[in-house]
Amino acid sequence: MKCAKCGLDLPPGARQCPKCGLVNEFVGREPARKVKPVIYVIGALALVAVIAIVFAVVMASRGKQQVTSAPGGNLPPGQVVAAPPGAPAPGNVIGAPPGKPAPGAANPPAVGKPKPPKEVVDYLEFVKKVEEHRQMLLKDTTEAMMLSAAGGQTSTLLKMIDIASDPDNKEDLDPLQDSKKELGRQYKNWVSTIEYFDKKPAPDECREFSGAYRDVLYKEAKTLGEIAVDMGKVNVMDPKDMTKLLYTLQKMKRDPTIQRNIDNSSDNADAKLNQLVSKYDMEKPFSVPREEKTSGSIMGF
Numbered sequence: 018m019k020c021a022k023c024g025l026d027l028p029p030g031a032r033q034c035p036k037c038g039l040v041n042e043f044v045g046r047e048p049a050r051k052v053k054p055v056i057y058v059i060g061a062l063a064l065v066a067v068i069a070i071v072f073a074v075v076m077a078s079r080g081k082q083q084v085t086s087a088p089g090g091n092l093p094p095g096q097v098v099a100a101p102p103g104a105p106a107p108g109n110v111i112g113a114p115p116g117k118p119a120p121g122a123a124n125p126p127a128v129g130k131p132k133p134p135k136e137v138v139d140y141l142e143f144v145k146k147v148e149e150h151r152q153m154l155l156k157d158t159t160e161a162m163m164l165s166a167a168g169g170q171t172s173t174l175l176k177m178i179d180i181a182s183d184p185d186n187k188e189d190l191d192p193l194q195d196s197k198k199e200l201g202r203q204y205k206n207w208v209s210t211i212e213y214f215d216k217k218p219a220p221d222e223c224r225e226f227s228g229a230y231r232d233v234l235y236k237e238a239k240t241l242g243e244i245a246v247d248m249g250k251v252n253v254m255d256p257k258d259m260t261k262l263l264y265t266l267q268k269m270k271r272d273p274t275i276q277r278n279i280d281n282s283s284d285n286a287d288a289k290l291n292q293l294v295s296k297y298d299m300e301k302p303f304s305v306p307r308e309e310k311t312s313g314s315i316m317g318f
Contacts, residue, residue: 133297136220141294144230145303147214151234154206155313158241161199162315200245207238226293229286230305236279237308240315244269269316276316280307 019026020034033040211234219227247265251258269275287305294301308314 130296130298133294133299134220134222137222137293137297138299140217140220140223140227141302143217144214144227147210147230147234148303148305150210151237152311152313154203154210155237155308155311155315157206157313158203158315159313161196161203162244197245197248200241200248204238204242204245207234207241210234211238222296223293226286226289229282229289233279233282233286233305236282237315240269240275240279276308276314279315280309283307 020037020039022039023034023037025034025036027034211231214231214234244266247262251262283305284307290303290305291301308316
């Protein structure tokens with residue numbers, strides 16, 4: 018230790034400086050040690066670490082307390098419950114269109130249509146045969162109508178004179194006799210076809226199509242029946258009746274509504290058939306075409 022006044026090195030335990038006589042006031046005490054700056058640095062870092070740990074614990078405890086729902090009721094004034102989303106900054110991307118699937122990605126399988134019930138298949142097969150018979154009737158009826166028109170045109174004055182001269186044989190001399198019989202036979206065939214069609218009831222799934230198809234048969238038979246009736250009314254002894262018949266046939270031929278009604282019925286029946294088969298996993302078994310697309314027509318004379 019040193020003297021506080023003159024700085025002389027003193028032996029341990031000396032109470033008085035032998036040089037300046039100063040009583041040593043530091044006997045038994047050690048001078049205070051200077052704290053190095055590095056200790057302050059270490060202490061500061063330790064304090065920061067403690068604060069960081071406490072902050073992390075607090076934030077973690079708050080994260081676990083997620084609010085899933087809030088009770089209803091009025092809140093005190095001034096409390097903010099929710100805020101509307103802020104407007105995006107210019108240039109920020111809000112959303113992007115869905116990306117294209119990777120090449121080769123398979124599409125999800127489509128739900129398949131059910132197989133048609135057996136009663137539907139059987140009924141359509143039945144109507145298919147009726148439609149084939151209808152096509153045959155149209156061809157035969159067209160030929161019969163052409164004969165009727167030709168027969169009326171051949172009733173010349175000479176033919177009428179022969180009839181008037183032999184009234185007892187008027188049926189043999191009747192130029193329309195064969196045509197009348199043929200048209201009568203054709204009309205009965207159409208009526209029989211409708212009766213045959215009505216004997217087989219349609220399943221519930223086929224009701225609309227069945228009604229539409231029957232309307233086609235009815236309109237064609239009705240038109241032929243009207244022609245046959247007019248033909249049967251002709252009196253071969255009266256030349257005026259022949260003229261009247263030709264006028265009636267020409268009027269029907271020139272009336273567009275008769276054929277249009279039949280065509281509309283055919284289009285409707287075919288549309289109903291398309292609608293029916295589209296419900297099932299099946300191909301269309303046949304079509305219901307217009308008369309102009311077949312080999313014959315009621316109004317084809």
